[in-house]
Amino acid sequence: MNTRHFERMKNEEGFIAALDQSGGSTPKALAAYGVHEDAYANEEEMFNQVHEMRTRILTSPSFNSEQILGAILFEQTMDREVEGKFTADYLSSKGIVPFLKVDKGLAEQENGVQMMKPIPDLDDMLRRANERNIFGTKMRSVIHEANYDGIKAVVDQQFEVAKEILAAGLVPIIEPEVDINSEEKEKCEDILRGEILNQLNQLHEDQNVMLKLTIPTKPNAYEEIINHPRVVRVVALSGGYSREEANEKLKDNEGLIASFSRALVGDLHVDQSQEEFDQSLNHSVSSIYDASVNK
Template sequence: MNQKQFDTVKNGKGFIAALDQSGGSTPKALALYGVSEASYQTDEEMFDLVHKMRTRIITSPAFNSDNIIGAILFEQTMDRKIEGKYTADYLWEEKGVVPFLKIDKGLADEENGVQLMKAIPGLDELLKRAKDRNIFGTKMRSVIKKASREGIEDVVDQQFALAKQILEAGLVPIIEPEVDINSADKAQSEAILRDDLRRHLDGLNEDQNVMLKLSIPTEDNFYKELIEHPRVVRVVALSGGYSREEANDKLRANNGLIASFSRALSEGLNDHQSDEEFNETLRNSVEQIAEASRT
Protein backbone atom coordinates (compact mmCIF):
# COMPACT_ATOMS: atom_id res chain seq x y z
CA MET A 1 0.00 0.00 0.00
CA ASN A 2 1.14 3.52 -0.80
CA GLN A 3 1.38 5.16 2.64
CA LYS A 4 1.25 8.69 1.24
CA GLN A 5 -1.98 7.86 -0.57
CA PHE A 6 -3.38 6.28 2.62
CA ASP A 7 -2.57 9.43 4.59
CA THR A 8 -4.14 11.61 1.87
CA VAL A 9 -7.39 9.64 1.97
CA LYS A 10 -7.53 9.47 5.76
CA ASN A 11 -6.57 13.06 6.56
CA GLY A 12 -7.01 15.09 3.37
CA LYS A 13 -9.31 18.12 3.28
CA GLY A 14 -11.67 17.75 0.38
CA PHE A 15 -13.80 15.07 -1.26
CA ILE A 16 -13.71 12.07 -3.59
CA ALA A 17 -14.91 12.60 -7.16
CA ALA A 18 -17.00 9.74 -8.56
CA LEU A 19 -16.21 9.39 -12.27
CA ASP A 20 -17.30 5.78 -12.52
CA GLN A 21 -20.46 5.75 -14.65
CA SER A 22 -20.58 2.31 -16.28
CA GLY A 23 -22.37 0.86 -19.31
CA GLY A 24 -25.89 1.26 -17.95
CA SER A 25 -25.50 4.81 -16.67
CA THR A 26 -23.18 6.17 -19.37
CA PRO A 27 -25.89 7.25 -21.86
CA LYS A 28 -27.61 9.30 -19.15
CA ALA A 29 -24.32 10.86 -18.06
CA LEU A 30 -23.52 11.81 -21.65
CA ALA A 31 -27.03 13.19 -22.21
CA LEU A 32 -26.68 15.43 -19.14
CA TYR A 33 -23.36 16.56 -20.62
CA GLY A 34 -25.09 17.53 -23.87
CA VAL A 35 -24.08 14.49 -25.94
CA SER A 36 -27.16 12.75 -27.35
CA GLU A 37 -27.44 9.06 -28.20
CA ALA A 38 -27.51 10.10 -31.87
CA SER A 39 -23.82 11.04 -31.47
CA TYR A 40 -22.71 7.41 -31.28
CA GLN A 41 -23.74 4.09 -32.79
CA THR A 42 -21.66 1.55 -30.86
CA ASP A 43 -20.60 0.97 -27.26
CA GLU A 44 -17.01 1.64 -28.30
CA GLU A 45 -17.96 5.08 -29.62
CA MET A 46 -19.98 5.75 -26.47
CA PHE A 47 -17.07 4.87 -24.19
CA ASP A 48 -14.71 6.99 -26.30
CA LEU A 49 -17.01 9.97 -25.74
CA VAL A 50 -17.34 9.42 -22.00
CA HIS A 51 -13.56 9.07 -21.67
CA LYS A 52 -13.23 12.36 -23.52
CA MET A 53 -15.64 13.91 -21.01
CA ARG A 54 -13.75 12.47 -18.04
CA THR A 55 -10.44 13.58 -19.51
CA ARG A 56 -11.75 17.12 -19.82
CA ILE A 57 -12.81 17.05 -16.16
CA ILE A 58 -9.59 15.52 -14.85
CA THR A 59 -7.27 17.78 -16.87
CA SER A 60 -9.15 20.94 -15.91
CA PRO A 61 -7.21 23.30 -13.63
CA ALA A 62 -10.22 23.14 -11.29
CA PHE A 63 -9.61 19.43 -10.71
CA ASN A 64 -6.72 19.34 -8.24
CA SER A 65 -5.64 18.19 -4.79
CA ASP A 66 -6.55 21.49 -3.16
CA ASN A 67 -10.13 20.24 -3.00
CA ILE A 68 -10.16 16.67 -4.34
CA ILE A 69 -8.44 13.83 -2.47
CA GLY A 70 -9.55 10.89 -4.62
CA ALA A 71 -11.35 9.84 -7.80
CA ILE A 72 -13.32 6.67 -8.53
CA LEU A 73 -12.82 5.28 -12.03
CA PHE A 74 -14.70 2.91 -14.30
CA GLU A 75 -12.73 -0.18 -15.40
CA GLN A 76 -12.30 1.06 -18.98
CA THR A 77 -11.06 4.40 -17.67
CA MET A 78 -8.38 2.60 -15.66
CA ASP A 79 -7.12 0.96 -18.85
CA ARG A 80 -7.11 4.18 -20.89
CA LYS A 81 -4.58 6.99 -20.89
CA ILE A 82 -4.64 10.74 -20.31
CA GLU A 83 -1.83 12.74 -21.88
CA GLY A 84 0.22 9.57 -22.39
CA LYS A 85 -0.19 8.17 -18.87
CA TYR A 86 -2.59 5.56 -17.57
CA THR A 87 -5.41 7.39 -15.83
CA ALA A 88 -4.47 6.34 -12.29
CA ASP A 89 -0.87 7.45 -12.82
CA TYR A 90 -2.01 10.76 -14.27
CA LEU A 91 -4.31 11.37 -11.30
CA TRP A 92 -1.62 10.71 -8.70
CA GLU A 93 1.51 11.99 -10.45
CA GLU A 94 0.04 15.09 -12.11
CA LYS A 95 -2.85 15.97 -9.79
CA GLY A 96 -2.03 14.43 -6.40
CA VAL A 97 -5.42 12.67 -6.45
CA VAL A 98 -5.73 9.08 -5.17
CA PRO A 99 -7.24 6.62 -7.72
CA PHE A 100 -10.01 4.13 -6.89
CA LEU A 101 -11.78 1.60 -9.14
CA LYS A 102 -15.44 0.64 -9.35
CA ILE A 103 -15.47 -3.18 -9.41
CA ASP A 104 -19.13 -4.19 -9.18
CA LYS A 105 -21.02 -5.40 -12.23
CA GLY A 106 -24.37 -3.89 -11.36
CA LEU A 107 -27.32 -4.88 -9.21
CA ALA A 108 -29.35 -8.07 -8.95
CA ASP A 109 -33.16 -7.91 -8.93
CA GLU A 110 -34.78 -6.68 -5.72
CA GLU A 111 -35.33 -9.33 -3.05
CA ASN A 112 -36.17 -8.81 0.63
CA GLY A 113 -36.27 -5.06 0.03
CA VAL A 114 -32.67 -4.82 -1.26
CA GLN A 115 -30.61 -5.24 -4.38
CA LEU A 116 -27.45 -7.23 -3.86
CA MET A 117 -24.52 -7.00 -6.25
CA LYS A 118 -24.41 -9.33 -9.21
CA ALA A 119 -21.58 -11.85 -9.23
CA ILE A 120 -18.20 -10.41 -10.19
CA PRO A 121 -16.54 -13.00 -12.45
CA GLY A 122 -12.77 -12.79 -12.64
CA LEU A 123 -12.49 -10.59 -9.56
CA ASP A 124 -9.03 -11.83 -8.54
CA GLU A 125 -7.69 -11.00 -12.00
CA LEU A 126 -9.35 -7.59 -11.94
CA LEU A 127 -7.81 -6.81 -8.56
CA LYS A 128 -4.39 -7.86 -9.84
CA ARG A 129 -4.78 -5.57 -12.88
CA ALA A 130 -5.86 -2.76 -10.57
CA LYS A 131 -2.69 -3.20 -8.51
CA ASP A 132 -0.62 -3.22 -11.69
CA ARG A 133 -2.33 0.04 -12.75
CA ASN A 134 -1.46 1.62 -9.37
CA ILE A 135 -5.04 1.76 -8.11
CA PHE A 136 -5.29 2.41 -4.34
CA GLY A 137 -8.76 1.09 -3.58
CA THR A 138 -12.06 -0.20 -4.93
CA LYS A 139 -15.76 0.63 -4.75
CA MET A 140 -18.82 -1.63 -4.90
CA ARG A 141 -22.48 -0.67 -4.63
CA SER A 142 -25.60 -2.34 -3.26
CA VAL A 143 -29.00 -0.67 -2.74
CA ILE A 144 -31.39 -0.81 0.22
CA LYS A 145 -34.99 0.09 -0.58
CA LYS A 146 -36.87 -1.11 2.52
CA ALA A 147 -36.11 -1.53 6.22
CA SER A 148 -35.81 -5.29 5.94
CA ARG A 149 -33.42 -6.62 8.55
CA GLU A 150 -32.85 -9.84 6.62
CA GLY A 151 -32.20 -7.98 3.37
CA ILE A 152 -29.88 -5.42 4.93
CA GLU A 153 -27.88 -8.13 6.69
CA ASP A 154 -27.52 -9.91 3.34
CA VAL A 155 -26.19 -6.67 1.79
CA VAL A 156 -23.63 -6.10 4.54
CA ASP A 157 -22.56 -9.75 4.61
CA GLN A 158 -21.92 -9.67 0.85
CA GLN A 159 -20.06 -6.36 1.03
CA PHE A 160 -17.72 -7.48 3.80
CA ALA A 161 -17.04 -10.88 2.20
CA LEU A 162 -15.83 -9.06 -0.92
CA ALA A 163 -14.03 -6.43 1.16
CA LYS A 164 -11.86 -9.12 2.76
CA GLN A 165 -10.96 -10.48 -0.68
CA ILE A 166 -10.01 -6.96 -1.76
CA LEU A 167 -7.92 -6.41 1.36
CA GLU A 168 -6.08 -9.67 0.66
CA ALA A 169 -5.19 -8.26 -2.76
CA GLY A 170 -3.60 -5.21 -1.10
CA LEU A 171 -6.31 -2.68 -1.93
CA VAL A 172 -8.61 -0.62 0.30
CA PRO A 173 -12.32 -1.33 -0.30
CA ILE A 174 -15.04 1.30 -0.29
CA ILE A 175 -18.15 -0.49 0.97
CA GLU A 176 -21.26 1.16 -0.50
CA PRO A 177 -24.65 -0.02 0.83
CA GLU A 178 -26.75 2.85 -0.54
CA VAL A 179 -30.08 3.56 1.15
CA ASP A 180 -32.58 4.82 -1.42
CA ILE A 181 -33.30 8.46 -0.52
CA ASN A 182 -36.92 7.97 -1.65
CA SER A 183 -37.51 5.03 0.67
CA ALA A 184 -40.57 5.49 2.92
CA ASP A 185 -38.65 4.00 5.87
CA LYS A 186 -35.18 5.42 5.14
CA ALA A 187 -34.42 6.25 8.79
CA GLN A 188 -35.31 2.73 9.94
CA SER A 189 -33.10 1.25 7.22
CA GLU A 190 -30.23 3.47 8.38
CA ALA A 191 -30.61 2.27 11.97
CA ILE A 192 -30.42 -1.40 10.94
CA LEU A 193 -27.55 -0.66 8.56
CA ARG A 194 -25.50 1.27 11.12
CA ASP A 195 -25.74 -1.51 13.70
CA ASP A 196 -24.84 -4.23 11.22
CA LEU A 197 -21.92 -2.23 9.80
CA ARG A 198 -20.60 -1.70 13.32
CA ARG A 199 -20.86 -5.44 14.07
CA HIS A 200 -18.81 -6.30 10.98
CA LEU A 201 -16.29 -3.53 11.60
CA ASP A 202 -15.75 -4.78 15.16
CA GLY A 203 -14.85 -8.18 13.68
CA LEU A 204 -12.03 -6.88 11.49
CA ASN A 205 -8.37 -7.34 12.42
CA GLU A 206 -6.15 -4.36 13.17
CA ASP A 207 -4.58 -4.53 9.70
CA GLN A 208 -7.95 -4.59 7.91
CA ASN A 209 -9.03 -1.03 7.16
CA VAL A 210 -12.03 -0.14 4.99
CA MET A 211 -13.95 2.87 3.79
CA LEU A 212 -17.72 3.38 3.77
CA LYS A 213 -19.83 5.19 1.17
CA LEU A 214 -23.29 5.91 2.53
CA SER A 215 -26.38 7.92 1.73
CA ILE A 216 -26.53 11.16 3.73
CA PRO A 217 -28.48 10.13 6.85
CA THR A 218 -31.94 11.36 7.79
CA GLU A 219 -30.71 12.27 11.29
CA ASP A 220 -27.69 14.59 11.40
CA ASN A 221 -24.45 12.96 12.57
CA PHE A 222 -26.16 9.56 12.70
CA TYR A 223 -23.01 7.83 11.47
CA LYS A 224 -20.66 9.52 13.95
CA GLU A 225 -19.58 6.24 15.56
CA LEU A 226 -18.77 4.75 12.15
CA ILE A 227 -16.70 7.81 11.20
CA GLU A 228 -14.75 7.40 14.44
CA HIS A 229 -14.35 3.60 14.24
CA PRO A 230 -10.66 2.55 14.28
CA ARG A 231 -11.09 0.25 11.27
CA VAL A 232 -12.65 2.97 9.09
CA VAL A 233 -10.28 5.07 6.98
CA ARG A 234 -13.00 7.50 5.87
CA VAL A 235 -16.77 7.71 5.49
CA VAL A 236 -17.95 9.39 2.29
CA ALA A 237 -21.43 10.32 1.13
CA LEU A 238 -23.17 9.79 -2.20
CA SER A 239 -25.52 12.46 -3.51
CA GLY A 240 -28.16 9.83 -4.22
CA GLY A 241 -30.34 11.94 -6.50
CA TYR A 242 -30.28 15.17 -4.51
CA SER A 243 -29.33 18.31 -6.39
CA ARG A 244 -25.83 19.56 -5.63
CA GLU A 245 -27.20 22.40 -3.50
CA GLU A 246 -29.43 20.11 -1.44
CA ALA A 247 -26.72 17.45 -1.09
CA ASN A 248 -24.22 20.07 0.08
CA ASP A 249 -26.69 21.47 2.63
CA LYS A 250 -27.27 18.02 4.08
CA LEU A 251 -23.56 17.23 4.04
CA ARG A 252 -22.69 20.35 6.05
CA ALA A 253 -24.88 19.09 8.88
CA ASN A 254 -22.81 15.90 9.24
CA ASN A 255 -19.44 16.50 10.84
CA GLY A 256 -16.61 14.38 9.42
CA LEU A 257 -18.66 13.09 6.50
CA ILE A 258 -17.18 14.04 3.11
CA ALA A 259 -18.67 13.92 -0.37
CA SER A 260 -18.20 11.33 -3.08
CA PHE A 261 -20.49 12.85 -5.67
CA SER A 262 -20.96 11.90 -9.33
CA ARG A 263 -23.94 13.62 -10.96
CA ALA A 264 -23.83 16.46 -8.42
CA LEU A 265 -20.17 17.08 -9.34
CA SER A 266 -20.78 17.30 -13.09
CA GLU A 267 -24.03 19.27 -12.78
CA GLY A 268 -23.95 22.20 -15.21
CA LEU A 269 -21.06 20.90 -17.34
CA ASN A 270 -21.71 20.76 -21.07
CA ASP A 271 -19.79 19.53 -24.09
CA HIS A 272 -20.54 22.77 -25.93
CA GLN A 273 -19.05 25.08 -23.30
CA SER A 274 -15.82 26.90 -24.05
CA ASP A 275 -12.86 25.80 -21.94
CA GLU A 276 -13.23 28.97 -19.91
CA GLU A 277 -16.92 28.34 -19.23
CA PHE A 278 -16.32 24.65 -18.50
CA ASN A 279 -13.46 25.29 -16.08
CA GLU A 280 -15.35 28.03 -14.25
CA THR A 281 -18.45 25.85 -13.87
CA LEU A 282 -16.36 22.95 -12.60
CA ARG A 283 -14.40 25.21 -10.25
CA ASN A 284 -17.60 26.48 -8.65
CA SER A 285 -18.90 22.93 -8.25
CA VAL A 286 -15.63 21.63 -6.79
CA GLU A 287 -15.28 24.49 -4.34
CA GLN A 288 -18.86 24.20 -3.12
CA ILE A 289 -18.61 20.45 -2.57
CA ALA A 290 -15.21 20.75 -0.87
CA GLU A 291 -16.52 23.48 1.44
CA ALA A 292 -19.48 21.29 2.44
CA SER A 293 -17.07 18.40 3.10
CA ARG A 294 -14.97 20.37 5.56
CA THR A 295 -17.49 20.59 8.40
Protein backbone atom coordinates in the same frame (compact mmCIF):
# COMPACT_ATOMS: atom_id res chain seq x y z
CA MET B 1 -0.54 -0.36 -0.48
CA ASN B 2 0.57 3.20 -1.20
CA THR B 3 1.17 4.60 2.31
CA ARG B 4 1.22 8.21 1.06
CA HIS B 5 -2.23 7.72 -0.45
CA PHE B 6 -3.43 6.03 2.74
CA GLU B 7 -2.33 8.95 4.91
CA ARG B 8 -3.91 11.42 2.49
CA MET B 9 -7.26 9.61 2.54
CA LYS B 10 -7.14 9.21 6.31
CA ASN B 11 -6.13 12.69 7.36
CA GLU B 12 -6.37 15.38 4.70
CA GLU B 13 -9.26 17.67 3.78
CA GLY B 14 -11.27 17.42 0.59
CA PHE B 15 -13.69 15.05 -1.11
CA ILE B 16 -13.79 12.17 -3.59
CA ALA B 17 -15.02 12.66 -7.16
CA ALA B 18 -17.14 9.78 -8.49
CA LEU B 19 -16.48 9.39 -12.22
CA ASP B 20 -17.38 5.72 -12.45
CA GLN B 21 -20.56 5.54 -14.54
CA SER B 22 -20.41 2.17 -16.32
CA GLY B 23 -22.14 0.57 -19.32
CA GLY B 24 -25.72 0.91 -18.12
CA SER B 25 -25.48 4.48 -16.86
CA THR B 26 -23.06 5.85 -19.47
CA PRO B 27 -25.74 6.93 -22.01
CA LYS B 28 -27.50 8.96 -19.30
CA ALA B 29 -24.23 10.56 -18.22
CA LEU B 30 -23.38 11.46 -21.82
CA ALA B 31 -26.88 12.81 -22.50
CA ALA B 32 -26.65 15.07 -19.44
CA TYR B 33 -23.37 16.34 -20.89
CA GLY B 34 -25.07 17.07 -24.22
CA VAL B 35 -23.83 14.03 -26.16
CA HIS B 36 -26.91 12.09 -27.29
CA GLU B 37 -27.18 8.56 -28.66
CA ASP B 38 -27.12 9.71 -32.30
CA ALA B 39 -23.53 10.91 -31.68
CA TYR B 40 -22.18 7.34 -31.46
CA ALA B 41 -22.90 4.23 -33.51
CA ASN B 42 -21.81 1.49 -31.11
CA GLU B 43 -20.50 0.78 -27.62
CA GLU B 44 -16.88 1.45 -28.57
CA GLU B 45 -17.72 4.92 -29.86
CA MET B 46 -19.85 5.55 -26.76
CA PHE B 47 -16.94 4.75 -24.46
CA ASN B 48 -14.64 6.92 -26.58
CA GLN B 49 -17.07 9.80 -26.04
CA VAL B 50 -17.26 9.26 -22.29
CA HIS B 51 -13.48 9.06 -22.04
CA GLU B 52 -13.23 12.40 -23.86
CA MET B 53 -15.66 13.85 -21.32
CA ARG B 54 -13.72 12.42 -18.37
CA THR B 55 -10.39 13.54 -19.81
CA ARG B 56 -11.75 17.06 -20.09
CA ILE B 57 -12.74 16.92 -16.42
CA LEU B 58 -9.50 15.35 -15.16
CA THR B 59 -7.23 17.75 -17.07
CA SER B 60 -9.13 20.87 -16.03
CA PRO B 61 -7.22 23.10 -13.60
CA SER B 62 -10.42 23.11 -11.54
CA PHE B 63 -9.94 19.38 -10.89
CA ASN B 64 -7.13 19.78 -8.39
CA SER B 65 -5.65 18.08 -5.34
CA GLU B 66 -6.17 21.14 -3.15
CA GLN B 67 -9.87 20.26 -2.98
CA ILE B 68 -10.16 16.73 -4.37
CA LEU B 69 -8.65 13.84 -2.40
CA GLY B 70 -9.50 11.01 -4.76
CA ALA B 71 -11.42 9.93 -7.85
CA ILE B 72 -13.37 6.73 -8.56
CA LEU B 73 -12.88 5.33 -12.07
CA PHE B 74 -14.71 2.87 -14.30
CA GLU B 75 -12.72 -0.18 -15.43
CA GLN B 76 -12.33 1.08 -19.01
CA THR B 77 -11.13 4.45 -17.76
CA MET B 78 -8.44 2.69 -15.71
CA ASP B 79 -7.19 0.96 -18.87
CA ARG B 80 -7.10 4.15 -20.95
CA GLU B 81 -4.62 7.02 -20.94
CA VAL B 82 -4.82 10.72 -20.13
CA GLU B 83 -2.07 12.90 -21.58
CA GLY B 84 0.13 9.87 -22.26
CA LYS B 85 -0.25 8.24 -18.83
CA PHE B 86 -2.61 5.55 -17.61
CA THR B 87 -5.46 7.34 -15.86
CA ALA B 88 -4.50 6.32 -12.32
CA ASP B 89 -0.91 7.46 -12.88
CA TYR B 90 -2.18 10.75 -14.28
CA LEU B 91 -4.34 11.27 -11.20
CA SER B 92 -1.45 10.40 -8.89
CA SER B 93 0.74 12.94 -10.72
CA LYS B 94 -1.85 15.55 -9.75
CA GLY B 95 -1.88 14.33 -6.13
CA ILE B 96 -5.31 12.68 -6.45
CA VAL B 97 -5.83 9.13 -5.13
CA PRO B 98 -7.27 6.68 -7.72
CA PHE B 99 -10.05 4.19 -6.96
CA LEU B 100 -11.74 1.60 -9.21
CA LYS B 101 -15.40 0.56 -9.36
CA VAL B 102 -15.38 -3.25 -9.25
CA ASP B 103 -19.04 -4.29 -8.99
CA LYS B 104 -20.98 -5.62 -11.99
CA GLY B 105 -24.23 -3.85 -11.18
CA LEU B 106 -27.28 -4.71 -9.10
CA ALA B 107 -29.35 -7.87 -8.86
CA GLU B 108 -33.15 -7.73 -8.90
CA GLN B 109 -34.81 -6.47 -5.74
CA GLU B 110 -35.44 -9.09 -3.07
CA ASN B 111 -36.23 -8.61 0.63
CA GLY B 112 -36.34 -4.86 0.05
CA VAL B 113 -32.74 -4.64 -1.22
CA GLN B 114 -30.66 -5.04 -4.34
CA MET B 115 -27.55 -7.11 -3.74
CA MET B 116 -24.50 -6.92 -5.97
CA LYS B 117 -24.40 -9.25 -8.96
CA PRO B 118 -21.59 -11.84 -8.79
CA ILE B 119 -18.11 -10.55 -9.72
CA PRO B 120 -16.58 -13.63 -11.39
CA ASP B 121 -13.42 -11.88 -12.58
CA LEU B 122 -12.67 -10.07 -9.32
CA ASP B 123 -9.24 -11.66 -8.82
CA ASP B 124 -8.13 -10.65 -12.32
CA MET B 125 -9.54 -7.15 -11.90
CA LEU B 126 -7.69 -6.68 -8.61
CA ARG B 127 -4.47 -7.91 -10.19
CA ARG B 128 -4.84 -5.38 -13.01
CA ALA B 129 -5.78 -2.67 -10.53
CA ASN B 130 -2.48 -3.22 -8.73
CA GLU B 131 -0.61 -3.13 -12.04
CA ARG B 132 -2.30 0.20 -12.83
CA ASN B 133 -1.40 1.64 -9.39
CA ILE B 134 -4.98 1.84 -8.14
CA PHE B 135 -5.24 2.51 -4.38
CA GLY B 136 -8.72 1.24 -3.61
CA THR B 137 -12.03 -0.01 -4.97
CA LYS B 138 -15.74 0.75 -4.76
CA MET B 139 -18.81 -1.50 -4.95
CA ARG B 140 -22.50 -0.61 -4.61
CA SER B 141 -25.66 -2.22 -3.27
CA VAL B 142 -29.02 -0.49 -2.70
CA ILE B 143 -31.43 -0.66 0.24
CA HIS B 144 -35.08 0.25 -0.42
CA GLU B 145 -36.93 -1.05 2.63
CA ALA B 146 -36.26 -1.55 6.34
CA ASN B 147 -36.07 -5.33 5.99
CA TYR B 148 -33.57 -6.64 8.52
CA ASP B 149 -32.74 -9.84 6.64
CA GLY B 150 -32.23 -7.93 3.39
CA ILE B 151 -30.02 -5.27 4.94
CA LYS B 152 -27.96 -7.87 6.81
CA ALA B 153 -27.46 -9.79 3.56
CA VAL B 154 -26.27 -6.62 1.78
CA VAL B 155 -23.75 -5.79 4.52
CA ASP B 156 -22.54 -9.38 4.79
CA GLN B 157 -21.96 -9.56 1.03
CA GLN B 158 -20.17 -6.21 0.98
CA PHE B 159 -17.77 -7.18 3.77
CA GLU B 160 -17.17 -10.64 2.32
CA VAL B 161 -15.99 -9.10 -0.97
CA ALA B 162 -14.15 -6.33 0.91
CA LYS B 163 -11.97 -8.95 2.61
CA GLU B 164 -10.93 -10.32 -0.79
CA ILE B 165 -10.02 -6.78 -1.84
CA LEU B 166 -8.04 -6.21 1.35
CA ALA B 167 -6.17 -9.46 0.75
CA ALA B 168 -5.09 -8.06 -2.63
CA GLY B 169 -3.55 -5.02 -0.90
CA LEU B 170 -6.28 -2.54 -1.86
CA VAL B 171 -8.62 -0.46 0.29
CA PRO B 172 -12.32 -1.16 -0.38
CA ILE B 173 -15.03 1.48 -0.36
CA ILE B 174 -18.14 -0.36 0.85
CA GLU B 175 -21.30 1.30 -0.53
CA PRO B 176 -24.66 0.06 0.80
CA GLU B 177 -26.74 2.97 -0.52
CA VAL B 178 -30.07 3.74 1.13
CA ASP B 179 -32.61 4.99 -1.43
CA ILE B 180 -33.36 8.63 -0.60
CA ASN B 181 -36.99 8.06 -1.64
CA SER B 182 -37.53 5.16 0.75
CA GLU B 183 -40.50 5.73 3.05
CA GLU B 184 -38.46 3.98 5.76
CA LYS B 185 -35.16 5.75 5.12
CA GLU B 186 -34.30 6.53 8.77
CA LYS B 187 -35.28 3.04 9.93
CA CYS B 188 -33.13 1.55 7.14
CA GLU B 189 -30.22 3.66 8.36
CA ASP B 190 -30.67 2.48 11.95
CA ILE B 191 -30.50 -1.19 10.89
CA LEU B 192 -27.63 -0.49 8.50
CA ARG B 193 -25.56 1.25 11.17
CA GLY B 194 -25.86 -1.70 13.52
CA GLU B 195 -24.91 -4.24 10.86
CA ILE B 196 -21.92 -2.20 9.67
CA LEU B 197 -20.63 -1.80 13.22
CA ASN B 198 -21.01 -5.52 13.81
CA GLN B 199 -18.84 -6.25 10.76
CA LEU B 200 -16.29 -3.54 11.57
CA ASN B 201 -15.81 -4.99 15.05
CA GLN B 202 -14.81 -8.33 13.50
CA LEU B 203 -12.03 -6.90 11.32
CA HIS B 204 -8.38 -7.41 12.22
CA GLU B 205 -6.09 -4.49 13.02
CA ASP B 206 -4.54 -4.62 9.56
CA GLN B 207 -7.93 -4.55 7.78
CA ASN B 208 -8.96 -0.97 7.12
CA VAL B 209 -11.96 -0.02 4.99
CA MET B 210 -13.85 3.00 3.73
CA LEU B 211 -17.61 3.40 3.45
CA LYS B 212 -19.80 5.35 1.06
CA LEU B 213 -23.23 6.02 2.57
CA THR B 214 -26.34 8.00 1.80
CA ILE B 215 -26.44 11.23 3.82
CA PRO B 216 -28.51 10.17 6.85
CA THR B 217 -31.90 11.61 7.75
CA LYS B 218 -30.73 12.13 11.35
CA PRO B 219 -27.55 14.27 11.39
CA ASN B 220 -24.45 12.49 12.70
CA ALA B 221 -26.22 9.12 12.66
CA TYR B 222 -22.98 7.54 11.42
CA GLU B 223 -20.67 9.20 13.95
CA GLU B 224 -19.70 5.87 15.55
CA ILE B 225 -18.78 4.45 12.15
CA ILE B 226 -16.77 7.55 11.19
CA ASN B 227 -14.76 7.26 14.42
CA HIS B 228 -14.24 3.49 14.28
CA PRO B 229 -10.53 2.50 14.32
CA ARG B 230 -10.94 0.21 11.26
CA VAL B 231 -12.44 3.02 9.12
CA VAL B 232 -10.17 5.15 6.95
CA ARG B 233 -12.92 7.54 5.88
CA VAL B 234 -16.68 7.71 5.42
CA VAL B 235 -17.89 9.50 2.30
CA ALA B 236 -21.39 10.42 1.19
CA LEU B 237 -23.18 9.88 -2.09
CA SER B 238 -25.55 12.54 -3.40
CA GLY B 239 -28.16 9.87 -4.20
CA GLY B 240 -30.32 12.03 -6.45
CA TYR B 241 -30.33 15.14 -4.27
CA SER B 242 -29.44 18.34 -6.09
CA ARG B 243 -25.93 19.61 -5.37
CA GLU B 244 -27.32 22.43 -3.24
CA GLU B 245 -29.49 20.10 -1.15
CA ALA B 246 -26.75 17.48 -0.82
CA ASN B 247 -24.26 20.12 0.29
CA GLU B 248 -26.62 21.50 2.94
CA LYS B 249 -27.35 18.04 4.34
CA LEU B 250 -23.65 17.16 4.29
CA LYS B 251 -22.76 20.22 6.38
CA ASP B 252 -24.87 18.85 9.24
CA ASN B 253 -22.72 15.70 9.54
CA GLU B 254 -19.39 16.05 11.34
CA GLY B 255 -16.56 14.11 9.71
CA LEU B 256 -18.59 13.05 6.66
CA ILE B 257 -17.17 14.15 3.28
CA ALA B 258 -18.65 14.03 -0.21
CA SER B 259 -18.23 11.50 -2.98
CA PHE B 260 -20.62 12.99 -5.51
CA SER B 261 -21.19 12.05 -9.13
CA ARG B 262 -24.17 13.78 -10.77
CA ALA B 263 -24.01 16.57 -8.22
CA LEU B 264 -20.39 17.17 -9.25
CA VAL B 265 -20.66 17.21 -13.06
CA GLY B 266 -24.32 18.12 -13.61
CA ASP B 267 -23.58 21.65 -14.87
CA LEU B 268 -20.94 20.61 -17.42
CA HIS B 269 -21.80 20.60 -21.14
CA VAL B 270 -19.97 19.55 -24.27
CA ASP B 271 -20.71 22.90 -25.97
CA GLN B 272 -19.17 25.02 -23.22
CA SER B 273 -15.97 26.87 -24.09
CA GLN B 274 -12.97 25.71 -22.09
CA GLU B 275 -13.23 28.81 -19.92
CA GLU B 276 -16.94 28.21 -19.28
CA PHE B 277 -16.28 24.54 -18.56
CA ASP B 278 -13.49 25.30 -16.09
CA GLN B 279 -15.55 27.97 -14.34
CA SER B 280 -18.56 25.68 -14.03
CA LEU B 281 -16.44 22.82 -12.67
CA ASN B 282 -14.66 25.18 -10.28
CA HIS B 283 -17.99 26.36 -8.86
CA SER B 284 -19.12 22.78 -8.33
CA VAL B 285 -15.81 21.59 -6.84
CA SER B 286 -15.54 24.58 -4.50
CA SER B 287 -19.07 24.23 -3.15
CA ILE B 288 -18.69 20.49 -2.51
CA TYR B 289 -15.30 21.04 -0.87
CA ASP B 290 -16.77 23.72 1.41
CA ALA B 291 -19.62 21.42 2.43
CA SER B 292 -17.13 18.62 3.17
CA VAL B 293 -14.74 20.60 5.36
CA ASN B 294 -16.70 23.47 6.90
CA LYS B 295 -18.52 21.82 9.79
